[in-house]
Amino acid sequence: MPLIDRLREAGYLDSSSEDEDPKATKGGQKGESKGKGKGDGKAKSMADSATDEALTVSFKQSATSTEASDDGDDKNEDEGSNSTGSGTDSTNKDTSDDAIKAEQTESETKEETQEAESERESKAEETTGTADTTPETTRPSSPYSDYPHYQLSDHDDGYGSGESDMSEIQIRNHEKVRRVVNNSHGYFNVLGRADCLQQRSAGTIPPPHKYCEKVTVNRFGQVVRERRKKKSQPEDESEYRIVELTYPTGDDNAAEGFSIWGFKNGIRVYRLESEFLPRLYAQKVKTCVGFDYIDISAVCPPKVVTVSAEESAAKAKLLSVTNSATETLTDTPVDMFVDSTATSATNSDTPIDKPIDISTNRPSDNDASMSSSLQPTLEVNDTFAIRPSALGGLGCFALRDLYRGDHVLVERPLIRTNLLYLFHELECLSPEGRAQFEALHAWHPDPNASRAEQIWTANTFIAGELEGLFVVASRFNHACSGSPKQNIGYRYDRHQNVLVLTATARILAGTELLISYGKSRQMLQDRFGFECECGSCQMGGESTKLLTAEELYRRMWS
Ligand SMILES: C[S@@+](CC[C@H](N)C(=O)[O-])C[C@H]1O[C@@H](n2cnc3c(N)ncnc32)[C@H](O)[C@@H]1O
Numbered sequence: 001m002p003l004i005d006r007l008r009e010a011g012y013l014d015s016s017s018e019d020e021d022p023k024a025t026k027g028g029q030k031g032e033s034k035g036k037g038k039g040d041g042k043a044k045s046m047a048d049s050a051t052d053e054a055l056t057v058s059f060k061q062s063a064t065s066t067e068a069s070d071d072g073d074d075k076n077e078d079e080g081s082n083s084t085g086s087g088t089d090s091t092n093k094d095t096s097d098d099a100i101k102a103e104q105t106e107s108e109t110k111e112e113t114q115e116a117e118s119e120r121e122s123k124a125e126e127t128t129g130t131a132d133t134t135p136e137t138t139r140p141s142s143p144y145s146d147y148p149h150y151q152l153s154d155h156d157d158g159y160g161s162g163e164s165d166m167s168e169i170q171i172r173n174h175e176k177v178r179r180v181v182n183n184s185h186g187y188f189n190v191l192g193r194a195d196c197l198q199q200r201s202a203g204t205i206p207p208p209h210k211y212c213e214k215v216t217v218n219r220f221g222q223v224v225r226e227r228r229k230k231k232s233q234p235e236d237e238s239e240y241r242i243v244e245l246t247y248p249t250g251d252d253n254a255a256e257g258f259s260i261w262g263f264k265n266g267i268r269v270y271r272l273e274s275e276f277l278p279r280l281y282a283q284k285v286k287t288c289v290g291f292d293y294i295d296i297s298a299v300c301p302p303k304v305v306t307v308s309a310e311e312s313a314a315k316a317k318l319l320s321v322t323n324s325a326t327e328t329l330t331d332t333p334v335d336m337f338v339d340s341t342a343t344s345a346t347n348s349d350t351p352i353d354k355p356i357d358i359s360t361n362r363p364s365d366n367d368a369s370m371s372s373s374l375q376p377t378l379e380v381n382d383t384f385a386i387r388p389s390a391l392g393g394l395g396c397f398a399l400r401d402l403y404r405g406d407h408v409l410v411e412r413p414l415i416r417t418n419l420l421y422l423f424h425e426l427e428c429l430s431p432e433g434r435a436q437f438e439a440l441h442a443w444h445p446d447p448n449a450s451r452a453e454q455i456w457t458a459n460t461f462i463a464g465e466l467e468g469l470f471v472v473a474s475r476f477n478h479a480c481s482g483s484p485k486q487n488i489g490y491r492y493d494r495h496q497n498v499l500v501l502t503a504t505a506r507i508l509a510g511t512e513l514l515i516s517y518g519k520s521r522q523m524l525q526d527r528f529g530f531e532c533e534c535g536s537c538q539m540g541g542e543s544t545k546l547l548t549a550e551e552l553y554r555r556m557w558s
Contacts, residue, residue: 383408384513386475392530393441395477395512402507408488409501413468416497422456436471443529458528464494473499478524479514480537488515 382399383406389395402408414433415425429437442454449457459474460467479485489504507513517524521537524530 386472389477389512391477391512394475396475398507398509398511398513400509402503404503404505406503407500408503408513409472410498411470411472411501412498413463414471416463416466416468418466419453419456422452426452437469440469440471440474445526445529461490461492461499463492463497463499468492468499470499473501476501476513476515478517478528478532480519480532480534481516482519483534483537485534486514486516487511488513490515
């Protein structure tokens with residue numbers, strides 16, 4: 001039997017519910033135009049694509065646990081939870097008591113049949129042990145991998161493909177729960193169930209209602225209250241909620257978002273799931289909704305923007321950066337590219353006025369000395385390679401002759417924040433991002449500092465009013481400004497949110513590329529734990545007092 005029919009039979013899809021439940025159809029503000037009329041088709045496409053039994057089972061599992069929830073969102077449910085029978089409107093008693101009863105009986109019978117069937121099915125699932133058979137490898141990565149993970153859809157419609165990437169599954173009208181599979185990962189992660197259990201046992205979360213109630217107007221114009229006993233009451237059922245958000249962005253495509261909230265480690269987590277939502281709106285939601293933590297990893301996965309060759313060529317036409325001999329760093333906005341076209345400049349004083357190209361050649365591909373953990377990091381160019389340095393750890397080395405004004409690296413931050421929000425930001429990182437972070441050099445003047453703080457302190461650059469962690473730029477070692485060894489300058493471009501590293505002198509292939517972290521030997525010692533021996537740095541000056549990363553950096557680069 002096709003999945004769609006099985007879902008319907010089991011009561012997980014209710015075609016009448018959209019009309020009856022204004023809240024549930026609210027998403028139709030947008031979803032209707034996109035999804036209406038395709039609701040069935042979408043479900044069908046799910047059914048069609050559901051060749052894998054595990055998909056069906058895990059969906060059911062999700063639906064079962066979801067539908068059992070009573071999160072208090074539904075006023076109707078709450079109101080009716082204490083009544084003992086159907087609450088027919090008393091003013092119209094004489095006309096249609098019988099009809100109402102008949103309807104109710106019919107509805108209850110139907111409900112019971114569905115419940116019985118569904119129970120049978122879930123028992124069968126338990127017995128056969130299929131409920132958790134979704135192979136781990138097929139599951140998309142998630143920062144919440146410690147929580148149950150339900151794969152709802154295995155078809156990959158890709159990002160932003162309009163209608164096709166949105167599936168709506170309404171799970172029982174009286175539950176008013178909507179599931180929107182609207183991210184490229186196609187996963188649904190139920191948050192915080194274990195924590196909810198804990199909180200409930202601690203008495204901080206009210207127990208779920210045993211009944212829910214649906215209020216409708218029947219064909220005689222009477223208000224009918226249908227009270228239903230909830231199907232099953234698994235203990236961990238209710239403390240998450242799927243909601244939808246609509247943002248008045250003025251841009252239709254960006255105006256919709258879907259999210260889930262729940263608890264994680266006792267913290268209310270609001271997980272935004274729409275790819276359409278920019279980070280800005282996530283922040284707005286955070287402010288408006290007042291949640292403790294907004295998980296935006298599904299919305300804004302940290303990623304490096306790679307410009308395609310065509311895009312690059314088009315941009316190169318529009319954008320040409322001119323660097324004068326005296327001004328090595330330009331204010332011209334830059335894109336995420338690396339300049340690899342400077343091959344024939346004759347000396348460092350030659351003004352550079354050339355189009356910017358992008359190179360996607362990674363030195364790491366050919367460079368055996370490069371740590372394998374670095375290879376997948378970023379779109380590194382053919383200008384330099386990261387290798388072990390005589391100064392300590394790794395460093396960046398010119399792969400070819402460079403000229404003053406050459407852009408060596410343009411990089412977006414993996415994280416841009418301040419210490420206060422560092423840990424939240426870390427939680428938002430993808431596993432790959434987290435691995436990139438963890439691979440960085442770590443040092444902190446306070447031996448009790450966490451590793452995250454050590455990494456943050458040892459690597460961040462000032463990025464506007466915040467600090468930014470740039471995975472590749474972090475590998476550049478230091479030479480004091482004024483020292484002949486310092487050959488790279490940098491600036492943060494706040495418009496593009498990129499750090500731009502530029503050659504400040506003629507650099508021969510093989511030379512280590514060095515930026516200046518500051519000029520005080522004491523500060524370098526306090527802040528980075530190394531003694532600079534360049535000879536150009538100043539001896540005394542800075543206090544040895546432990547400063548925050550922000551304070552330290554402010555002193556260094558303000
Ligand atoms: C931002 S990291 C630079 C990359 C680092 N070498 C690595 O392996 O990732 C800063 C650290 O590099 C080392 N370092 C950078 N410049 C140095 C220098 N001139 N002399 C000695 N150590 C240096 C210090 O350990 C410093 O804390």
